[in-house]
Amino acid sequence: MAKASIESFGEQDALEREALPEQAEISSAADISLGRLHSLMPIIGLASLIPIIVVLIYIAQTGRNVPFWDDWAHLVPIAMKTQSGTLTPADIFDQNVDHRVAFASLLTAILTATTDWNIRVNVLANVFIAVINFALLVSMFRRQQGAIWLLLALPFAALVFSIRQRTNWVWQMETCWHFTLMFLLLMLWTLQKFSRSGRTLVLAAVFTVCMTFSTLHGLLGWPLLFVTAWMLGYRKPRYMAFMLVAGIVCVGLYFTNFDFAVIGADDTGNAAGLMTDPVRLVHYTVTFLGGAFVVHEDEFVVLSTVFGIVGLGLLLLNAGYLLRQTRSFSTIAIWLALAAFSVGSGLLTALGRGRIFPEAIPRQPLLDRYVTASSWLWVGLFALIALTLYHVFRSENRSRWQQALVVVNVAPVLVWSLMYIVANGWAFQLHPLMTVTQENCVMKFPIERNVRCLARIYTNHIPQSDVVAGIDWMAYERTGSFAGQQQPFERIINLYNVDRGSL
Incomplete structure (x- = not known):
């Protein structure tokens, strides 16, 4: 039964x-005054x-025009591979810690191809x-x-x-x-x-x-x-x-x-x-x-x-x-x-x-x-x-x-x-996740090479060398944080690459 x-x-x-x-609907005729509500x-x-x-x-x-935390381990490489023409579907679906963030990766690839990965556009998305x-x-x-x-x-x-x-x-x-x-x-x-x-x-x-x-x-x-x-x-x-x-x-x-x-x-x-x-x-x-x-x-x-x-x-x-x-x-x-x-x-x-x-x-x-x-x-x-x-x-x-x-x-x-x-x-009113000082640290890094001020912009499971390489790449390619920048970084980056090989 x-x-x-x-x-x-x-x-x-x-x-x-x-x-x-x-x-x-529960009922199409309401006893309350709908006219007043619609007014x-x-x-x-x-x-x-x-x-x-x-x-x-x-x-x-509070938004900053630089990558932050896990971005350095996942999105920056996506942008780099998109720029170099080596991006594959496997990269889009690659594991990021315990997630597969395919659509965040795809958005980064699209913005890299269309806006040189303007990070502010990425945030507004x-x-x-x-x-x-x-x-x-x-x-x-x-x-x-x-x-x-x-x-x-x-x-x-x-x-x-x-x-x-x-x-x-x-x-x-x-x-x-x-x-x-x-x-x-x-x-x-x-x-x-x-x-x-x-x-x-x-x-x-x-x-x-x-x-x-x-x-x-x-x-x-x-x-x-x-x-x-x-x-x-x-x-x-x-x-x-x-x-x-x-x-x-x-x-x-x-x-x-x-x-x-x-x-x-x-x-x-x-x-x-x-x-x-x-x-x-x-x-x-x-x-x-x-x-x-x-x-x-x-x-x-x-x-x-x-x-x-x-x-x-x-x-x-x-x-x-x-x-x-x-x-x-x-x-x-x-x-x-x-x-x-x-x-x-x-x-x-x-x-x-x-x-x-x-x-x-x-x-x-x-x-x-x-x-x-x-x-x-x-x-x-x-x-x-x-x-x-x-x-x-x-x-x-x-x-x-x-x-x-x-x-x-x-x-x-x-x-x-x-x-x-x-x-x-x-x-x-909380302190921003990233300060203007930290943003300036990234923007000045290709010239000043100050690694100490980079400490809080990436997590401890990301090698500092990967962050440094990402910053140098963005500066050299006018991508990401450096999209639209016209500062004369080429000579400095080229000299730097003589010692450590191409990026």
Whole structure:
């Protein structure tokens, strides 16, 4: 009997999906005054631009026109090989620590060929991709619930363009995270927008392949595709078989010739294998999830953990409520997938970094570059909260527990809104990742040969000789940091190469 009930529930959801290919809203007629809401559209639209403007200001103030950290080990060689005509597909898909950042590498190759790898353009690409991601988010929510989509524009913009993820705005290598999210959103957008068919599923799978080769965390795309597609009605055996085979093949290719020796890190930064303690894994993951609303300091670790737990609890509460009221998986599928990506990202990061949490580095899960991944729990949660509140306020006879549901949702959102302002204001005024002095060090290096000032622009696993060679190459070829420069470096570099051989 239980099995029959579950099957009938799934069949009903599939029939609803078939009858309404564009995904029916919870209701097309809202009892609230939509005219008044739409009159605020220009104001809300302008307010949604504020986070984007703040990010552009931050990039203008703190962005530097030089490679940084892992760029020297991966992107600089990509640019060098592109310039010399020796770049191969193997270079594009080459492993960078535990990631394969094919699209970040491809972008570097394209910019090298078209702009002599203007690094400022590379950084602005992060914002451009984020704009696409924001547009996809708004499009999906508007398609599902057109009556109140405007209310989510500002929260979506605030999360997508938060300064709390500052590293991922000004570091070229971190373009890989924005690509990962873009392909995830394109996969979900495809499943939502187009009618259920084999072609739609193939297109969604193509975006999942692209997601896989953007970062290690892109591997999460396959279970997300499988579950989300099932929730949206792709339950025929041939659909399930296709996704399973495609996922196995793609994951197999990802790990072909993969160097597992670099997995994990201890407190010295050396590879140490995966963390397997389940308690520490869970603790790390929930702390990771709350990072979007806290300051990156030790004393905020507990608060971040609390936020993560509360966020997960509300996610399940609202998803359960909507599923019970609408009896349609399609209502919650997209937003649960986005939240699940954050949870999965936290767990994968915990597997590799859990050894140093909570000791010796308590705030490690709060790193600003992780906020790009953790923010999507809150995107999914806020979307579900908006759908829940819309459903509750349309009810003619609201019960006490529905009224309590409103309070339980609204109160934490107010707290998170305040903490968002605090955390992002704090991040905006932090010391830049790279100073003007360090940028000048690189620009003057071909003449002054001062290696001491280079210390903080690359990580300790990169040989200094590789950094020196990269700087000299950029100066000689007028590429990268030296694109458009007309300073007379040729004679100095040529004399230098007499002693050490050609670059």
